[in-house]
Amino acid sequence: MSQDYLYDSGRHEIEDHPHIRERLAREGAASLSDAELVATLLGTGMRGKNVQELARDVIDLMDASGGLSPGTEKLGALAGMGEAKACAICAALELGRRLYGARDRRVNKPADVWPIVAHWSDRKQERFICCSLNGAHELIAARVVSVGLVNRTVVHPREVYADPITDRACAVVVAHNHPSGRLTPSIEDRDITARLKNAADTLGIALLDHLIFSSEGYFSFVEHGLLEPPGPD
Numbered sequence: 001m002s003q004d005y006l007y008d009s010g011r012h013e014i015e016d017h018p019h020i021r022e023r024l025a026r027e028g029a030a031s032l033s034d035a036e037l038v039a040t041l042l043g044t045g046m047r048g049k050n051v052q053e054l055a056r057d058v059i060d061l062m063d064a065s066g067g068l069s070p071g072t073e074k075l076g077a078l079a080g081m082g083e084a085k086a087c088a089i090c091a092a093l094e095l096g097r098r099l100y101g102a103r104d105r106r107v108n109k110p111a112d113v114w115p116i117v118a119h120w121s122d123r124k125q126e127r128f129i130c131c132s133l134n135g136a137h138e139l140i141a142a143r144v145v146s147v148g149l150v151n152r153t154v155v156h157p158r159e160v161y162a163d164p165i166t167d168r169a170c171a172v173v174v175a176h177n178h179p180s181g182r183l184t185p186s187i188e189d190r191d192i193t194a195r196l197k198n199a200a201d202t203l204g205i206a207l208l209d210h211l212i213f214s215s216e217g218y219f220s221f222v223e224h225g226l227l228e229p230p231g232p233d
């Protein structure tokens with residue numbers, strides 16, 4: 001029977017998981033989930049918490065930070081992290097932001113949004129995400145607005161539009177994952193879309209679309225006639 005840990009002079013090391021490294025080498029980093037990428041960076045867990053559980057705690061904290069780095073202080077406060085691991089995560093996030101950030105990616109159709117939000121599809125709870133766009137429909141930022149229960153999330157228009165207003169965004173696309181994998185919108189999904197559309201009209205911000213997504217694909221409210229696309233200015 002395999003064990004979660006190997007021991008060396010009292011230090012708690014993760015058991016070797018070569019399949020993750022092999023997949024990364026064979027298929028590239030894009031083949032790994034967010035949690036697997038974080039686990040690769042962390043390398044070790046702690047007594048009572050393996051590296052995959054620690055990686056999930058880090059992911060939850062990152063999601064709750066609205067698309068920004070949580071910082072070394074918050075990361076270091078997680079049980080099993082410590083300063084070295086926290087610094088490694090923050091350094092990786094900053095390097096990715098500098099070199100490969102999604103900022104300025106242009107959104108012309110729903111298919112352009114899915115790659116921006118798809119990495120949230122493996123979350124066990126719903127994440128409601130708002131993508132701020134400038135006048136050319138280039139991405140300013142994609143942020144988690146709310147984290148919900150297993151099968152629903154509660155979100156208010158003021159929370160959705162707070163950051164786009166600060167961003168001076170001209171348009172937004174909202175999206176949320178369905179942990180069940182089903183892409184059919186619920187009554188609540190339709191209701192929040194209508195509320196967000198009314199608020200957007202009042203604020204003078206164009207609500208371009210609402211996407212429900214999973215790892216397999218997405219459902220577009222506009223493509224299915226459930227949201228009227230904004231007309232030309």
